[in-house]
Each structure stands twice: as structure tokens, then as C-alpha cells.
Amino acid sequence: MNSLPENHPTEAVKALMLESDSFSRWLGLQIDEVGPGYCRLHFTARPDMLNGFGALHGGVTFSAADSAFAFACNSHGRQSVGLTVTIDYLEAGRAGDVITVEAREESLKHKIGVYQVRAVNQNGAVLALFKGTAYRTSNEIL
Template sequence: MTQSITPQEVFKIMNERDRFSNWLGLQVDKVDSGYCKLHYTVKEDMLNGFERIHGGVLFSASDSAFAFACNSHGIITVALDVSITFTKPCFAGEVLTVEAQELHLGNKTGLYDIRTTNEKGELVCLFKGTAYRTSLPVQ
């Protein structure tokens, strides 16, 4: 299938409609075919009862990077299966980078590796996503 829309155009369409990612304060640095890199600052209201980042925030930011990467081909693509492993705590004020990379793209599914790192380059969490590609174009 020939792509008639660029990854950057897909991102622009998605980002204008994605109120949740914007509410989280995600700043997208780069979007390309099967790829997304973004960053965000951990805010006080993202902390759990132990004053560490809430796992749901890490999951959500990873899921957004996953969505931007897997939809970059111009076909509406949704999560089929995801999992996350938390490896390091984070605290308010830290800047986290999330990088989503396509590992495999099939006719109907794709596999993605999404890694969140802190400012020292240490792995904070590892998110794996399997995506289902619909037959609908991103518009």
C-alpha cells in the first residue's frame, strides 16, 4: 500500500484531537515511520502515595508514544495487547524520555518496543505493544 499521508501529518491530526496526551504535557520530539520520541516532566500531581511517579502515568505516556508510532503509516491502528515492566522509580521534576520503535510490521499487526528513560539514560520502564491495523485511513 502506498502511503499518501506522511507520519508528521498523521501526528498533527492525532495530536490536535488527543486531549489526554496534551493534558499529560507530552512534548513530541520526533515522529517518523514506525517511530516516536517524546519527553515530559514529572509533575507533583503525577505522584503516587509514596511520592514516586504513578505507574499509570508511565503506562499512559508509553501508550501515547506507541499510538503515534503505530499510526504513523496512515492506517488507523489500535492496541491489541500491551504489557509494561517497571524498573526504576522517578520523582517530581525529573524529565523522562519515551522512545517507541517498530520491531515488526505485518499486514494486520505490528510489534513495538517502547522504552522510558530518565535524564541519566537509565531504563524506567519497558512497554511492549502489539497493534492491530484496521483498513481505515487516518483522516
């Protein structure tokens, strides 16, 4: 993917969403790249994100994947909401891991978009696979 100019509508949607998304900011999500139907972000797993066994809490992984899904499905400028999502956890993240989450659009129709999201650590180990289906409302974001 190539980076888009700062004035591209996708960049405006990203900025608008980030402005109001205090949860993604709290997670420490850094948006690396966004484009039509695409988002790549990363975050560092903090000690307060671990479960009782010292592994990255599944809710954190899910939330990061859900945020990437949201940026990707809203990138076309129509407000989209998740209809259904699933996640498979394959490996446990650990404190200090740098987790990269990448969402890719697999199908885009008038009212429905389908997205695949992968979460990997700094060593390339796949931590989770997430699939999201979004309903595309008629509300224009910009």
C-alpha cells in the same frame, strides 16, 4: 532517525492525532520526533503525577508509553489500535524528572505491528519497558 519534512504524511498523522488527544496534552507530552514506526517524546514529572510514596505513578508512565506506541503504530497512515500491551517497571521516577519515551517498530505486517517502548529519565536510567501489539485496521487516517 532523521526528521521528516513538515508535509510528510507522518507529520500530518501526528498533527491530526495531537489535535484530538487532550489526554496527552494534559500529561504535558512533547513530541520530539516521529517517523514511520517511530516516536520519541518527553515530559516532566509533576508533583500531581506522584503516587502516595512520592514516586511517579505507574499509570502516568504507562500512559506516556501508550501514547508513544499510538503515534508510532499510526504513523503509517492506517488507523491502528492496541491489541495487547505489557509493561515492566524497573525504576521509580521522581518529581522534576524529565522522562524520555521512545517507541520503535519491531515488526510490521499487513494486520499486526509490534512495538518496543523504553522510558528513561534524564540520567539515562531505564524506568520502564513496554511492549505493544497493534491491530492495523483498513481505515486510512488521511
